[in-house]
Amino acid sequence: MISLRNVLPVALLASSAIFPSVTLAQEQQQQAFQLACDSTDASNPPSTPLDDWINSLLQVLHDNAKFAFEQVVVGFAGTEDGYDVLEAMWEHTANGGAGENWSLMVPSDDAFTKSGLASPYASLDAATLYSLFTYHAVPLSLSSAINASSSHTLLETLFPLPNGDGQVMIAERGQPDGLKVVSPVEAKVKTDSLDEGSSSGTLSGLELFEVDTIVTVPATLPTILANLATSTSTSAKKSGLALYAAALNNTKTLNTLTGFGSGGSKGLTIFAPVDEAFDGSMTSGDVAAWTKVLAGHYSPTQTLYSNEFANTGAKVFMSNGNAITFTTNSSGTFAVSSDGYSSAKILRSDVLLQGGGVLHVVDTLLSAAALQTAGPGGKNGTGPAGGVGFNLNGGAAKTQAGAMVAAFALAVGFFGLI
Numbered sequence: 001m002i003s004l005r006n007v008l009p010v011a012l013l014a015s016s017a018i019f020p021s022v023t024l025a026q027e028q029q030q031q032a033f034q035l036a037c038d039s040t041d042a043s044n045p046p047s048t049p050l051d052d053w054i055n056s057l058l059q060v061l062h063d064n065a066k067f068a069f070e071q072v073v074v075g076f077a078g079t080e081d082g083y084d085v086l087e088a089m090w091e092h093t094a095n096g097g098a099g100e101n102w103s104l105m106v107p108s109d110d111a112f113t114k115s116g117l118a119s120p121y122a123s124l125d126a127a128t129l130y131s132l133f134t135y136h137a138v139p140l141s142l143s144s145a146i147n148a149s150s151s152h153t154l155l156e157t158l159f160p161l162p163n164g165d166g167q168v169m170i171a172e173r174g175q176p177d178g179l180k181v182v183s184p185v186e187a188k189v190k191t192d193s194l195d196e197g198s199s200s201g202t203l204s205g206l207e208l209f210e211v212d213t214i215v216t217v218p219a220t221l222p223t224i225l226a227n228l229a230t231s232t233s234t235s236a237k238k239s240g241l242a243l244y245a246a247a248l249n250n251t252k253t254l255n256t257l258t259g260f261g262s263g264g265s266k267g268l269t270i271f272a273p274v275d276e277a278f279d280g281s282m283t284s285g286d287v288a289a290w291t292k293v294l295a296g297h298y299s300p301t302q303t304l305y306s307n308e309f310a311n312t313g314a315k316v317f318m319s320n321g322n323a324i325t326f327t328t329n330s331s332g333t334f335a336v337s338s339d340g341y342s343s344a345k346i347l348r349s350d351v352l353l354q355g356g357g358v359l360h361v362v363d364t365l366l367s368a369a370a371l372q373t374a375g376p377g378g379k380n381g382t383g384p385a386g387g388v389g390f391n392l393n394g395g396a397a398k399t400q401a402g403a404m405v406a407a408f409a410l411a412v413g414f415f416g417l418i
């Protein structure tokens, strides 16, 4: 991961206000950024090179009929944090600056219309403007990625996580369709960059690509689980996470995991077993035993995306102390628990979670040994069934959209990435 500490002003990262679970200080006055400051007007301060650069960006968006995103940039530039991000972008890319190539995905006007966001977009609240801009900004050149050979790729954006990394999005490259974002939502990046016209000199180093959908920051775990609980996108079998969601809720593990992202977290990786994995074990074990089993399915300290699976050294430590390593053979990629008891096939990878976590769907329970050894109601049938009280009707945790995603018509993209 590129640390955003090298990219964004440190003060910005330190500001908890930029994280969407926190309400941004509303006192930030959004003044419409002055398009084409009139320097002959004594009441206007002379424009700075940065202001000129922002005006060029607005002009290019305008000339390409990206009126909605133009409004977003106007509103964003009028916020303190937004102006700082634009300054960082300018410093890294502009002539005479660091000369890097960065990219901005520009949602089309249609993308805004279908998002359900209310215009005027320049007046959106500062937190929404912040996520709209930074989650579409990538501190690298997209042009080389767009027509590259097909592969699954992580794009790190400027949307900052509590640990200082940028929130990723998952994209797939490959002709003839170019680059497609597949998570957290599906969005197609146009293969030709926007025409920068006479501004191309000024904006050199900044690549602008149209994207047909607003890419919203990942949703919270309860929202993801609710969306996946009834997922039938593969087959009738091995599809839903309703039982896993119920198990998390009934053991109160959900509370632990949902607190993730509110600050200070280093990472979160979840291996979420599909409903079938619970077959035959639902009446076994008490809450304590199930809490242990579930603790073998998440790491509260590491975020491990699918691009690590092929690394032989890749290891992620679960909350119960077990380590998970990965192996791939002709039947697929497997997560192997160091308890020696279980391995689980990864059915889907890289479902992104708010706060920088990631969830991989697996076909088998890991660390289910706790059910067999942990007292009454164990799988061996000794003692009365503890009765965790799982809601077998699929009572997944109720949707509770995060503050940031609430404004959008949330569509959680969930695709077979493996």
Ligand SMILES: *[C@@H]1O[C@H](CO)[C@@H](O)[C@H](O)[C@H]1NC(C)=O
Pocket (backbone or CB within 6 Å): 099, 100, 101, 141, 205
């Ligand atoms: C930026 O892109 C230009 C044009 O594609 C290229 O010539 C240049 O080498 C790139 N700069 C860096 C630092 O990658």
Ligand SMILES: *[C@@H]1O[C@H](CO)[C@@H](O)[C@H](O)[C@H]1NC(C)=O
Pocket (backbone or CB within 6 Å): 142, 143, 144, 146, 147, 191, 192, 193
């Ligand atoms: C990708 O390929 C298409 C078709 O060959 C071309 O029109 C387009 O300019 C390319 N895009 C980039 C960013 O190189």
Ligand SMILES: *[C@@H]1O[C@H](CO)[C@@H](O)[C@H](O)[C@H]1NC(C)=O
Pocket (backbone or CB within 6 Å): 246, 249, 250, 391, 395, 396, 397, 398
């Ligand atoms: C969550 O667990 C509580 C008990 O802790 C239970 O009352 C509630 O019905 C459960 N909700 C769902 C959706 O399963």
Ligand SMILES: *[C@@H]1O[C@H](CO)[C@@H](O)[C@H](O)[C@H]1NC(C)=O
Pocket (backbone or CB within 6 Å): 327, 328, 329, 330, 331, 332, 334, 336, 343
């Ligand atoms: C692939 O690896 C998994 C995990 O070690 C194992 O359970 C499975 O039998 C293996 N399949 C084949 C075809 O080797």
Ligand SMILES: *[C@@H]1O[C@H](CO)[C@@H](O)[C@H](O)[C@H]1NC(C)=O
Pocket (backbone or CB within 6 Å): 372, 373, 374, 375, 378, 380, 382
């Ligand atoms: C259940 O079976 C396992 C394996 O046979 C054994 O190690 C364990 O002690 C048994 N647990 C109980 C509660 O009998």
